[in-house]
Amino acid sequence: MGRWEPDARGRLAKAALELYGERGYEQTTVAEIAKRAGLTERTFFRHYADKREVLFAGSGELEDLFVRAVTGAPESAPPLDALSLGLYAAAELFTDRRDFARARHAVITANAELQERELIKLASLTSSLAATLRRRGAPETTASLAAEAGVAVFKVAFERWIAPGEERLMAELTRESLDELKAVASGGQAVPVEPAD
Amino acid sequence: MGRWEPDARGRLAKAALELYGERGYEQTTVAEIAKRAGLTERTFFRHYADKREVLFAGSGELEDLFVRAVTGAPESAPPLDALSLGLYAAAELFTDRRDFARARHAVITANAELQERELIKLASLTSSLAATLRRRGAPETTASLAAEAGVAVFKVAFERWIAPGEERLMAELTRESLDELKAVASGGQAVPVEPAD
Numbered sequence: 001m002g003r004w005e006p007d008a009r010g011r012l013a014k015a016a017l018e019l020y021g022e023r024g025y026e027q028t029t030v031a032e033i034a035k036r037a038g039l040t041e042r043t044f045f046r047h048y049a050d051k052r053e054v055l056f057a058g059s060g061e062l063e064d065l066f067v068r069a070v071t072g073a074p075e076s077a078p079p080l081d082a083l084s085l086g087l088y089a090a091a092e093l094f095t096d097r098r099d100f101a102r103a104r105h106a107v108i109t110a111n112a113e114l115q116e117r118e119l120i121k122l123a124s125l126t127s128s129l130a131a132t133l134r135r136r137g138a139p140e141t142t143a144s145l146a147a148e149a150g151v152a153v154f155k156v157a158f159e160r161w162i163a164p165g166e167e168r169l170m171a172e173l174t175r176e177s178l179d180e181l182k183a184v185a186s187g188g189q190a191v192p193v194e195p196a197d
Numbered sequence: 198m199g200r201w202e203p204d205a206r207g208r209l210a211k212a213a214l215e216l217y218g219e220r221g222y223e224q225t226t227v228a229e230i231a232k233r234a235g236l237t238e239r240t241f242f243r244h245y246a247d248k249r250e251v252l253f254a255g256s257g258e259l260e261d262l263f264v265r266a267v268t269g270a271p272e273s274a275p276p277l278d279a280l281s282l283g284l285y286a287a288a289e290l291f292t293d294r295r296d297f298a299r300a301r302h303a304v305i306t307a308n309a310e311l312q313e314r315e316l317i318k319l320a321s322l323t324s325s326l327a328a329t330l331r332r333r334g335a336p337e338t339t340a341s342l343a344a345e346a347g348v349a350v351f352k353v354a355f356e357r358w359i360a361p362g363e364e365r366l367m368a369e370l371t372r373e374s375l376d377e378l379k380a381v382a383s384g385g386q387a388v389p390v391e392p393a394d
Binding site: 078079080081115116119120123141142144145146148149151152153155156159160176177180181182183184185186187 | 275276277278312313316317320338339341342343345346348349350352353356357373374377378379380381382383384
């Protein structure tokens with residue numbers, strides 16, 4: 001098996017995803033991941049705290065990028081416009097690695113504990129965004145609703161991005177999801193969208 | 198300690214909430230709950246599978262009521278209008294027992310495992326509502342976004358309903374949250390709302 005990327009971190013992540021897919025997440029050990037990557041367990045633990053972190057290592061970066069863009073939005077921008085800037089900033093994280101994201105999603109869907117972790121990650125993102133909007137002066141409930149809506153747009157766009165056969169960019173799918181949210185909330189039926197495959 | 202309600206189920210729930218508040222959820226046993234309620238452990242297990250279920254016993258009813266109302270909405274109703282009917286149907290569950298809901302919320306907030314369970318409950322509600330909207334003919338992503346938005350409205354209204362000093366009805370807070378969602382999604386800053394206390 002050739003090297004996927006020259007970096008140890010990327011090789012470990014690729015090896016982990018392969019093994020989780022082949023044997024199941026529960027059945028895979030750190031020793032096996034390190035071996036598959038041609039590295040030592042010691043190297044694994046320099047990069048990841050445990051085998052679960054391989055799947056969630058990017059969530060801090062996602063939240064930082066998202067929150068930073070909302071914080072930096074023009075003061076006059078209403079909540080959903082500020083969130084849109086965050087959504088487009090976050091979309092830049094989803095450029096390559098679509099196959100990795102698909103494999104990761106399949107592993108998470110198959111494991112209740114990992115699904116919970118994913119829900120917690122999104123709840124944390126929602127709380128951070130709501131706090132950011134409140135700091136920008138949005139009333140309490142407006143901030144909460146806008147943050148929930150923004151994360152919903154992210155979730156739906158991401159689910160479409162990893163759908164089988166989907167090739168459009170995350171930014172484009174984000175824009176479509178935002179438009180659909182607006183259509184839904186304005187009381188209309190959103191225009192049906194072409195299926196992804 | 199007098200009886201709160203004549204029914205065993207209600208007495209067990211009240212005793213459990215008292216003990217979770219006094220000693221912490223982790224430290225409370227089923228035996229202690231039964232004793233506080235003046236009942237046997239056997240009676241406890243006729244009503245609840247375990248001590249966690251005391252806190253989540255109502256979630257099936259909430260989901261059923263919500264989904265049934267959305268299913269029964271007029272065929273021509275756009276997704277958010279159908280969801281609104283579900284929200285108002287669900288609001289009828291939150292008439293009395295506001296103090297119970299406040300005590301329950303405090304227990305859940307103090308315990309990571311219970312918070313996860315609450316997130317899973319809401320994710321399950323969101324999935325059911327999205328499936329219901331799809332059955333009504335909504336496109337896949339419209340259904341997902343509308344369901345996420347509807348559950349966000351529910352969460353925000355519920356958080357306001359249990360806020361200290363809040364006395365308004367869940368239906369009224371639901372209506373306000375729906376209006377705020379529409380204002381947020383239409384790109385405007387929602388009109389600031391009076392604080393709850």
